[in-house]
Amino acid sequence: MFILSNIRVAVVGVGSCASSLVQLVTMAKEEVVGDTLKGVMYEQIGSYNANNIDFVCAFDVDQRKVGFDLADAIFAEPNVAKKHTEVPKQNVLVEAGPLLDGVEEKLAEIIELSSQINEVDTKYVSERLKEVQADVLICYLPTGSYEAVRAYATASVEAKVAFINATPEPVATDSYFQAKFHEYGVPLLGDDLRSHLGATTLHTALIELFQSRGITVDDTYQLNFGGNSDFLNLSSPNRSASKQKSKRNALHAAGIDASNVSAGPNGYVQYLGDSKVCYLRLEGSSVLGSPISLELRLQVEDSPNSAGVVINAIRIAKVAKDHGLSGVIDDVCPMLFKSPRYGATESEALKLLSSFVERYSKVKIPR
Numbered sequence: 428m429f430i431l432s433n434i435r436v437a438v439v440g441v442g443s444c445a446s447s448l449v450q451l452v453t454m455a456k457e458e459v460v461g462d463t464l465k466g467v468m469y470e471q472i473g474s475y476n477a478n479n480i481d482f483v484c485a486f487d488v489d490q491r492k493v494g495f496d497l498a499d500a501i502f503a504e505p506n507v508a509k510k511h512t513e514v515p516k517q518n519v520l521v522e523a524g525p526l527l528d529g530v531e532e533k534l535a536e537i538i539e540l541s542s543q544i545n546e547v548d549t550k551y552v553s554e555r556l557k558e559v560q561a562d563v564l565i566c567y568l569p570t571g572s573y574e575a576v577r578a579y580a581t582a583s584v585e586a587k588v589a590f591i592n593a594t595p596e597p598v599a600t601d602s603y604f605q606a607k608f609h610e611y612g613v614p615l616l617g618d619d620l621r622s623h624l625g626a627t628t629l630h631t632a633l634i635e636l637f638q639s640r641g642i643t644v645d646d647t648y649q650l651n652f653g654g655n656s657d658f659l660n661l662s663s664p665n666r667s668a669s670k671q672k673s674k675r676n677a678l679h680a681a682g683i684d685a686s687n688v689s690a691g692p693n694g695y696v697q698y699l700g701d702s703k704v705c706y707l708r709l710e711g712s713s714v715l716g717s718p719i720s721l722e723l724r725l726q727v728e729d730s731p732n733s734a735g736v737v738i739n740a741i742r743i744a745k746v747a748k749d750h751g752l753s754g755v756i757d758d759v760c761p762m763l764f765k766s767p768r769y770g771a772t773e774s775e776a777l778k779l780l781s782s783f784v785e786r787y788s789k790v791k792i793p794r
C-alpha cells in the first residue's frame with residue numbers, strides 16, 4: 428500500500444516570510460498532536476497536519492544566510508520577522524541561488540551578496556530539487572524579481588516540484604507557465620500571496636458587505652505602511668508595479684472598478700519593523716442616495732500573517748500532487764492569492780477552498 432511521508436519543502440528567499448513559516452512549522456511540531464494551532468484554518472488537509480512539513484533545501488543570495496543552517500539564517504539581518512519560538516537546527520544549509528534581478532534598487536543597499544551566486548544557475552537549482560526529492564517549492568523572492576521568479580518556476584516545473592508563487596510576478600497568471608505546468612503534470616499555485624487577515628481580505632470583505640446591502644462603493648482607498656525589507660523594496664516605483672496591479676486585481680474581483688483606486692504599499696517606515704499598518708476608507712451611496720463612509724486602521728505582524736496562508740498552500744499543493752492534479756489549481760487560488768487566474772468574491776473564494784479541502788480530506792491516503 429502507498430503510505431504518505433511528510434511534505435518535503437524547498438524555500439526560495441529566506442526572508443521574513445520564510446522566517447515566520449519555519450517558526451510556525453516548528454510550533455506545529457511541538458504541539459500535542461490534535462491541538463489546533465491559533466489562526467490555522469484547517470487542522471488537516473488531505474492527510475496532512477501542519478506538523479507534517481519538513482524543509483529539505485533553501486536558496487538565498489545574502490552572505491549572512493548562504494552556508495548557514497536554515498534555523499539560523501531565518502534570524503539573520505536584514506530579516507525583521509519577530510522570534511516567536513526557538514527553532515532547532517533543520518540540517519538544511521541555505522545554498523546560493525542564481526541572482527538575476529532578485530536584488531535591485533533599495534534592496535541593493537541592505538543585501539550583502541554572496542560570492543557563490545556566480546557558481547549556480549537554473550539548471551543547478553532544478554538538479555538540487557530532484558536530488559533532495561522536494562515535493563513543493565515556495566517562492567518568496569522580492570517583488571519585481573520578474574526574471575528570477577521565472578527562473579525558479581522553470582527549475583521547479585522541470586524537476587516536477589509543485590510551485591507556490593508568493594510574489595506578485597506573473598506565473599499562475601502567465602499563459603506560458605499555465606501550459607508548461609499542465610504539460611509536465613505539476614501543480615501551480617499563485618500569484619501574490621494573500622495575508623491571513625490583511626488589508627486585501629478586509630477590503631474585499633467590506634466591499635462585499637456594502638454590495639450585499641445594495642450600497643454602491645463610490646470611492647475607496649487602502650494605504651499600507653511597514654518597515655520590513657518588502658516595504659523598503661516596494662518603495663521603489665519600478666519594483667512595486669506588479670504589487671499595485673495585483674491589489675487592484677483583488678478589488679476588481681470583489682466587484683468594483685479599481686482602475687483609479689489607490690491601494691498599495693504607500694511607504695517604508697523603518698521603525699515599524701515587521702508591523703504593517705493599513706488605513707482603509709470606503710465611501711458609498713445608500714438608501715435615497717444618502718452617503719455612508721467607513722474608516723478603519725488595521726495593524727498586523729506582516730510575516731506571520733503570510734505564514735497562516737502558506738501553511739494551507741503547501742498542504743494543498745502536496746494533496747494536488749498526490750492526486751495527480753496538474754497546472755493551476757484554480758479552486759484554491761482566489762482565497763490564497765491576490766492575483767489568481769480567475770478572481771472571486773470573498774465568500775465565493777472561501778466556499779471554493781473549503782469544498783476542495785473537504786473533497787480531498789474524504790479520500791485520505793494512510794500515513
Ligand SMILES: NC(=O)c1ccc[n+]([C@@H]2O[C@H](COP(=O)([O-])OP(=O)(O)OC[C@H]3O[C@@H](n4cnc5c(N)ncnc54)[C@H](O)[C@@H]3O)[C@@H](O)[C@H]2O)c1
Pocket residue numbers: 439440441442443444445486487488489506524525526527528529530538566567568569570572575593594595619620621622655656657729730732733
Ligand atoms: N509579508 C507578507 O505578508 C506578504 C504577503 C504577500 C506576498 N508577499 C510577498 O512575498 C515575498 C517575500 O516577502 P518577504 O517579506 O519574505 O521579503 P524579504 O525581502 O524579507 O525576503 C526576500 C529574500 O529573497 C532573497 N533573494 C533575493 N534575490 C534572490 C535570488 N535571486 N535567489 C534567492 N533568494 C533571493 C533575499 O536575500 C531575501 O532573503 C515578496 O514578494 C512579498 O511581496 C509577502
